[in-house]
Structure formats: structure tokens, C-alpha cells
Amino acid sequence: MFQPKRIIFEKAALEYKTGRDILEYFKDKDIQLIYSKSGRVTQIPEDTASKMYFEGKNTLVVGVRKSYKFQSCKPSAHYQLPLVSGCMGMCEYCYLNTQMGKKPYTKVYVNIDEILNNADKYIEDRLPDATIFEGAATSDPIPVEPYTGNLGRAITHFGKSNNGYFRFVTKFTDVENILNLTHNGRTTVRFSVNTNKIIKQFEHGTPKVEDRIKAAMKVLNAGYNLGFIIAPVFLYPNWEDEYKGIIDKIGSNFINSHISFEIISHRFTKRAKENILTVYPKTILPMEEETRKFKFGQFGYGKYLYKDEEINYMKRFFKENIRKYFNEASINYII
């Protein structure tokens, strides 16, 4: 669970029950509580880039979502569902390091009823087709769930929907609050996993893979659709043995279960590399442009991917090993 060092409440957030509940939860704890009339977040200490990053990561903002325009979320869903933005995790490779500015605080939105009502309008617009919403496009929503309840509200909301589906991804294990909800099979929970070496080197502040798998088992037993995202895959010496170890762990725990896989090789942009080096100057993340293939992405900027022959080999490797336990249809994609 995310225990921030400071919480900044937008004044308007306290007009909502969720905002008041969060205040009630933290009011007697040893946490700095700040109230912001304007809603502008100016109270995070500024010093070096690295300090701003770590102070930002220790800050929770409780606010009201003003825009009801949902961003698209291809290819995994139709729209992003804005419940939370930012994350307490400190994964060196995280794309949020580029998206969230110099002080990457976590912000939870308290006007959840309005957000979900708005989701219904998007569903109506796409009828008779189904509409899928992604709850983790700009965050990991699980660490704040014990005191916001936003994820639970979304899960039960879509549980009652005829044409709306919900999905989110997490690396965290505080799943107790969502286990007894009426989801009616309309929510898919995916756990992001990696090898112990990668978790130790790059995924600071996140749980061990064994604990993520235990949490996944609880979620499956609660009747949710379950998936695993193996990402980002790094091709380092001995990577095959270590990723095979992950697949074996999942296979031995979930054989005969209906689960899905998404597998994503590591990639980076020039801008991400610059930002990562500012915050983690001693990082050993592999980001040597000359060893990668450059490709223009859909948003007009280029990414550095592993070379085609490496990706093709990686695809064969994951297909062969996953097929030992699950059928090929369980693999949504390998990129």
C-alpha cells in the first residue's frame, strides 16, 4: 500500500465523500497534510532533479478530475479510465518517467461517480459494440486502492454493464479489497512480472515476483479473468533460463486455468533515456542506441527496439515455452 510522505488535498476534493474518507484515513498518521485552494501542486520540495523525483514519488495528491474526455488506449482497450495517475513504484524503465514531469506525484481522482457516468456515455456511443476501459494506462492503481476504493467502484460498475468491460495491470499485491466484489467476469486483472534479476536491478519499491504470483492466484480464485504481462523483456546473458523460470512458475501454479499473456520487449526513446539518466545517473539499463533498431512510432517519435533477428528468436522462445503449459491462443501478442 502506498504510504506517502505528504498528501496534498485540492480544496474541491473535500466536497466529495472519497476525498473526505482519504482525509479521515490519514488524519492521525504521521504524514504531512497540505491543503491547496488553487489545486496547483507547488508544495513538493525542489532541489536536484533526483530529489524532485523521489519527493514527487512520495507525494499523493487528492484531486478532482476536471476533463471528462477519455484518451484512447490502443491496442489493449478502447479508452483509458482516469482513476489514478502516477505510481509509487520506481521502475527505472517506466514510461511514466517521461510522462509525469519532474515531480512524478501520484494523483487520485475523487469524483469517481462522474467519471463512471461518463464512461457509460462512451459505451452508449459505441453500441452495439462492446467498449473496453483500461484502468492502469497512467498508473498502477492497486497501491492506493485500500483507501480510495476507486478500482472497486469501477469493477462493480462494469459488473453491472451490458456492453462495458474493464481491465487493469499491476505489479502490486494489495488485492484483498477487490476479492469479494461482484465483477460478473467483466474485469480482467493482469499482473506484470519479470525475472528476479530485473526486478532487483530496475523495479525499485515493487513486490517480489513470487508475491505477485500469489496475489494473482487470489484474483483467479475470486473468479476474475487473469493475465500476465511479461515486460519489459531484456535480452541479457542467460535471459532464456531466467524467463523460462518465470513461465515455469506461472505454468506450475496456473496449469489448466484460462489465462492470457502479453509479452513486450524492452524499448526506449531518446527522451526517456535522457530523463532516466537525469534521475538514475548510474543506471545500468541497457540503452545503447547502436545495438538497437530505430523505428518511428505512431506518435511521431522514434523508439529503439531490439533487432529483428533478436525479436524473432525471442518470439519463438516464448511461444515454445508457454505452449508447454497453455495453448497458443493464450498469447495475446509478443512484440
Ligand code: SF4
Ligand atoms: Fe511504472 Fe508500473 Fe513500475 Fe509503477 S509499477 S513505476 S507504473 S512500471
